[in-house]
Amino acid sequence: MNGDICMQKHRDLTLKRLQTFQKLLESKIYTKAMPVELSHFAAPGRIKVEEAMHAQYQTVTLGTRFQPFWSTHWFKVHSIIPNDWEGQEVHFLWDSSSEACIWVDGQPKQGLTGSNNGYSDDPVRSAFPVVLKATGGEVVNLMVEAAMNNFFGISTSDPRKNEGIGWLRQAELAIFDRNVWNIYWDYVIVADMARYLPQDSPRAGQALFAANQMVNTIDWDDLTSFQLAREIAAEFLSQTNGEGQHRLSVLGHAHIDTAWLWPIAETKRKCVRTFSSALNLMESYPQFRFVCSQAQQLNWIKLEYPALYQRIQKKVRAGQFIPAGGTWVEPDTNVPNGESLVRQFLYGQKFFDQEFGAISEIFWEPDVFGYSAALPQIMRLAGVKYFLTQKLSWNEFNKPIRHSFLWEGLDGSRVLAHFPPVDTYNSLATVKEVLFNVKNYQDHERSKESILLYGYGDGGGGPSVEMLEQIARMGNVDGLPLVEHRSPQDFFERLEHDLKDPTVWVGELYFENHRGTYTSQAAVKLGNRRCEEKLHDVEFLSSLAMLFSKSPYPFEELLELWQQVLTNQFHDILPGSSIAEVYQDAKAVYKEVLANGDQLRKKALKSLLKESEGYTLVNTLGCRRLEVIPLPEGSSGQQVIDTGEILGVVEIGPYQLQPLETTKKQENRIVQIIEDQHGFTLENDFVQVKINMNGQITSLIEKTNHRQCIAIHEFANQFVLYEDLPYDYDAWNADIYYAEKIKHRPVANQIRIVESGPLRVKIALEMKVGKESTLKQTISLTAISTQIDFETWVEWQESHSFLRVLFPLNLRSSFATYETQYGWVQRPTHYNTSFDLAQFEVPAQRWADFSEPDFGISLLNNCKYGYACHGSVLSLSLLRAPKDPDPNADMGAHHFSYALWPHALTPQLSTVWWQAAQFNQPLQFVKGLPVQNDLQLFMVNAPNIILDTIKAAEDGDGIVIRMVEVAGIHTKSVLYWKNEFLLVETCDLLERKLESVAHSGKKLEIDFKPFEIISLHFHAD
Ligand SMILES: [Zn+2]
Known part of the structure; x- marks a missing residue:
């Protein structure tokens, strides 16, 4: 050994030397x-x-x-x-x-x-x-x-x-200077291995020696020294792994948020910049694979940058540009309803299939704030069997204990899930990250396979030459995992084959973070809910018009409206975490969808009704309904209210249009209201409600079961304003400490009776909230129900405040039940473990329920998504006031409703699903009479089987209906229909035939498993 160039044994100083030399090398590129x-x-x-x-x-x-x-x-x-x-x-x-x-x-x-x-x-x-x-x-x-x-x-x-x-x-x-460039990347890999391998590992020492030797060898004036230095690197990097080494599939990717800290208009350009960069890299790096999710983004390119789109299509055919994900956008999965999630896949997969000749078997959701328990079944029925995310690495309380596992949903459907162990979807493909990936992987005992997603992201960008140069040198190097470019499909197939004795995670993948996103930007949540309902109604009415009046079905118009709604379900729009401009755009979209939806509704009704003096009652839900409604002017009813309207009781069958007069019922039961010095007593045959002068419920007796529903000495409908100052991520986070600091307990400063029965009683109240805000509310009870409605208007001008309404209940249970898409989930009402504690605020759809085995109370809402139930206090999140990234988030006027519904039996067995649906979509009448008396398509005989969707089949042949078991019970049901159909088939969510169905006459017996979704295709006659 030549003593002059003997490496000196001071690791830290040698590493500093390597760093200094690296900068010099870089400056000479x-x-x-x-x-x-x-x-x-x-x-x-x-x-x-x-x-x-x-x-x-x-x-x-x-x-x-x-x-x-x-x-x-x-x-x-x-x-x-x-x-x-x-x-x-x-x-x-x-x-x-x-x-x-x-x-x-x-x-x-x-x-x-x-x-x-x-x-x-x-x-x-x-x-x-x-x-x-x-x-x-x-x-x-x-x-x-x-x-x-x-x-x-x-x-x-x-x-x-x-x-x-x-x-x-x-x-x-x-x-x-490509020569210097090549040496530079050789050097970076070797030096990084010296830096980041465990200090006591043989390969760390060997890497330190090799990198140091490269420094000693390079003579800037002698080009032959460059070659010698490369040979030193080559010798080190050519030492390969044993067979037991971990295998890392690297996937180029750019997480492009469809809107976030920029509006959609900028996203389109982010796509252009990112996709064109990726296409360029494919020319120089033939192994490079680029995964692209979100059909919407590709559709923008198709429509607005057709030449770029052609280049993409070419690289898709070559297998380098890989469309994946299966959905229209990467959607939030807390707020969209079941049918929205279905449509994310239906229109996403349809796009991938039409444009690129194949659907995706992978649901690509790296960055979403919690994953609904309904998803595995929806994925399976949409041709998807693999699931990818990494977001749960952000959990505040419990980090994921698995990276490769089977995820089992509500109904028992399973998909293979993988969380890339590097804990980011924006890796830079460095040695440091590759080593962390292996170290952090939780499933070494079960599989050798994992994914690394590399490329700049969130705002696009994607993979760079620097990343590709590093990957090119890491293929099979002793000390590093085996690194290979691979498509996500290849990866998942390898994992499926390799994963031994997989563990199973059952139920939702609750995200222990970003809990404010159930509530922030209330208007976007409201817009989404109303649009989901509007499209549901239009599809039913247009189907009816198609079958009864031979009217053309508005396929294109509906597709466009759905796509607009689905785009707004993107995981930074609907959760409320975007900038103000995004919400101005979203507001305009909802306005347009609702207006165009109204036009389509009118068009369908026009062909179903004849011009005449009378009115038709329209029930767009799959349940029989008995309701108190305001009747058209000039009708006879049972109670005149202060608006001059007349209230009456109507009854109508599921999915039915009937002349209003034939639905009217003379109601003999009454509701009364009495005022005394303590407040008001509202009473009908089912409940007695006492409300104090503060507007709070002090007693609620359910008479049939003799139950006091309110906790003793407590007040329900209790508003509380908390300080809401997240330590980070203002619009995203409601942190666990918020409940410690109450800013204000608002109570009514005015309260009076506005309706006195006999069909409905109502009181109105007003209060100041916080320093600047006001809240007005009406509380009403009808003669025919136990349900108490709270219609609320808030002028909201707070800062970093969280307004909630609390219902301390006289019930005891260790769990509460919450509506999720096409079913429900149960969550603890205590903080026993860190998993329980983490769920101090949870997402739900239209209802939450707190019940003992024989009796309970549901809290319904018409546009809210955040709930909590701790001890015996059930509460609903109403408004937040984050200041970043939108400084004016949620400021101004809000109008929302919630309702308290005491009921016997548990929610699984009760009709809470229908109760919430009716609360959200009040019965409406329209002018004109039906063209025929019995305008009705389908009926199901079991209340827990929800006929949720009736639409024209995507292939233009007949009708597709979707039925769901929502109570969690094996159920034998019978479906009846009135029209002639040639053929009935079961189909998946993409409307691909599963099997033919033999039926007798116009009815079909169907057996459901708990939470099973069944779609039927009725071919036209
Ligand atoms: Zn994102």
Whole structure:
């Protein structure tokens, strides 16, 4: 051994030496550079390239700052490669401290991401290869479209973060030294292994020696030394693994939030930048695979950037660009209802199938705030058997104890789930992350396989050359896992084969974080709920019109409306975690969907009704209904109210249209209200309710079962305003400590009777809430039900406050029950374990229920999603006031309702599902009489079998209906229908035939398993 170059044994100092040398090496990748001619056009908005090509440009210099934030600036770049650059690889280098895109001949070629990008101070993608081997004298003409925002938009909470955005720092041509580049990445891998392998491992020592030897070998003036240094690296990196090594499938990916800290309009450009960059990389790195989820994003490219879309289709055929995920967007799964989740898959898979010839077997949801227990069945019925996320690594209380397991849903359906162990979907594919991936993997005893998702994400970006160079060197190196580019389908098939004795996780994958997202941005939740109902109604009425009146079914219009609603279910729109502009867009979408939905409803009704003097009552739900409703002007009824309207009782069958007059019933039962000095007593045959002058319920006696429902000495309908100051993630998080600090307990300052029976009694109250807000409420009870309704209007002007309404109940149970999509889940009412404690706030659909085995109380809502039940206090989350990322989130007027429904039997057996449906969708009448007397399609004989959807079949042939068992009971049911159908088949959620069904006459016996979803296709006659 030559003593002069003997490695000195001081690990830390040697590592510092390696770091210093690495920076020097990096600085030599580009040798010569020259400025380009640059001219600039400040665009009026996000314009087309054609418009930008013909605009007026003016000369501009480096150092200029382009503003305002969110503005678009186009640049024309002109240069001639010098003759003495002959033979060199030439790159264009650009840094506008913002996002940008290179255009050549009117086509997007590659995204660029400058400094101050949210990931780092330095640019993460600044180079665009112009020519691999210059001849000298080539004319370079490019266009750059720069968007004055970074990956993460513009910070709304910390303006200092934005100070660096929009500065033009670099615009030049430069010679790229591929020799140095290659050595640099060899060196990075070896040095990182020295740094990040366990210090006491043989390979860490060997790596330290090899990297240090490379430093000693490289002589900047002697090109042969470069070759010697590469040989040192090659020798080290060629030492391979044993057969037992972990196998890591690396998947290129860009998590592009469909909207978040930027509006949808910017997302489309993020897609262009990201997809064009990925396509470029595919040319240089044939092994590279890029996974792309969210049909909506690909559809935007198809419609608005057709040439880019063609390039994508070509690479899909080549197996490099891989559409995956199966859904329209990556949706939130707490708030959308069951049919919405179905449509996410139906329209997502349909798009993938039509455009790329195959559906996806993988549900791709890396970044969603909790996963409904309904999903495994919905996935299975939509052709999906694999599930990927990593979000639960963010759990605050309990980190996932498995990374590869079977996930079993409500009905027992199972899918194979994998959580990439690196705990991010935005890995940079470094040695450090690859090693952490293996160390963190919880299932080594069961499988050798795991996934690493690499690529800049959230705001798009995707994989970079730096990532690919590192992966290229990590294939089979002793000390690292086996690293291979693989498609997600390949990965899951390998995992399925390899996973031994898998563990099973049963039920929801509750996310122990971001619990404020059940409540933030109330208007988007309200909009989503009303649109889901509207589309449900329109589909039923249009089906009826198609069958009874031969009216054409509005396929295209409905598809477009559904797609708009589904897009807004994206996991940062519906949860309420986006910027203000996103919610302005969402509001406009809901307004349009509701208006267009109304038009379609009217059109369907027009063909079902004849113009005449009378009215028709329309029941769009699958249950028989008996309700008190306001009747049309001039009708005879039983109670005149202060609006001048007349109340009457009507009764109608499921999914039925009937002349209003034939549905009216003379009601003999009455409801009364008495006022005394303590408050009000509301009483009918079923309940007696006492309300104090504060507007709180002090007693609620259910008379049939002789039950006092309210906890003794407690007050129900009790409003509490808490301080709501999350330590992080303002709009996302309601932290466990919020309940410790009460700011205000608002009570009524005015209260009076507004309706006195006999069909309905109602009191109205007003109160101040907090410092600036007011709340008005009516509390009503009809003669025919135990249900107490609370209709509420709030003018909300609070800051970092959480308004909840509490119902301390005289019941005892260790769990409460909450509606989830197509069923229910139970969650603890105590904090015994960290898992119980973590669920201090939980999502639900339209109801939560707190019951003993023979009696209970449901709390219904018409647009809310956050509940809690601790001890015996059931509560509903009403409003929050986060200030980031939307400083005005939830400020202004709100109108919502909730209801308390005491009932015998448990919710599984009761009709709480229907009770909540009716509460959300009050009966409506329309002018005109039905074209025939009995406009009704289907009926089911079991109350727990919900006929939830009636729609035209996607293939245009007949009707598809969806039925669900929602009580958790094996059930024998009979479905009846009235029309002639040629053929009945069961089908999956994509409406693919499962099997033919033999039926006798116009009825069909169907056996349901608990929570089973069954879709039937009735072919037209
Ligand atoms: Zn996301």
